[in-house]
Amino acid sequence: MSNATPNSARPLGLGIKRGLKHRCPNCGEGELFSSYLKVQPECAACGHDLSQYRADDGPAYLTILLVGHLLIAPAFFFPFMWEVTPWIIVPASLSILTAVVLLLLPRIKGGFLGLLWANRVTKDQLA
Ligand SMILES: [Zn+2]
Structure with a gap:
């Protein structure tokens, strides 16, 4: 309750930072997720309605965009990617990429929800 942000001020960086840490963007204390990607209906610490923010495909798109540009594309500049047999490089690359994406x-979904919180983008506006 003590860290709950006043309704008028919703700094973008603060919301994203709290979301990246899996915390409620409104107070930074309550858990954002009830399971791996399932958002709590409301914050246990401040009671903020978290179900009003719908991330939809945004976090998945952003994750693919980041992994594709920061890992996959640069990997092709390393000669071993072309020299090692595909029977080794493909399963090894896919294992690493899967782990990175799952992490x-x-x-990113937390940060995305923080972005929605800061900009007051609720599901009512999207309907
Ligand atoms: Zn909260």
Whole structure:
């Protein structure tokens, strides 16, 4: 309750930072997710209605965009990617990429929800 942001001020950086840490963007204390990607209906700490923010495909799109541009594309500049047999490089690359995506996706979803919170983008506006 003490860290709850006043309704008038919703700094973008603060919302994203709290979301990246899996915390309620409104207070920074309550858990944002009840499971891997499932958002709590409301914050246990401040009671903020978290179900009003719908991330939809945004976090998945952003994750693919980041992984594709920061990992996959640069990987092709390393000669071993072309020299090692595909029977080794493909499963190894896919394992690493899967692990990175699974680690990034909930963090990016949290940050995305923080972005929605800061800009007051609720599901009522999207209908
Ligand atoms: Zn909260």
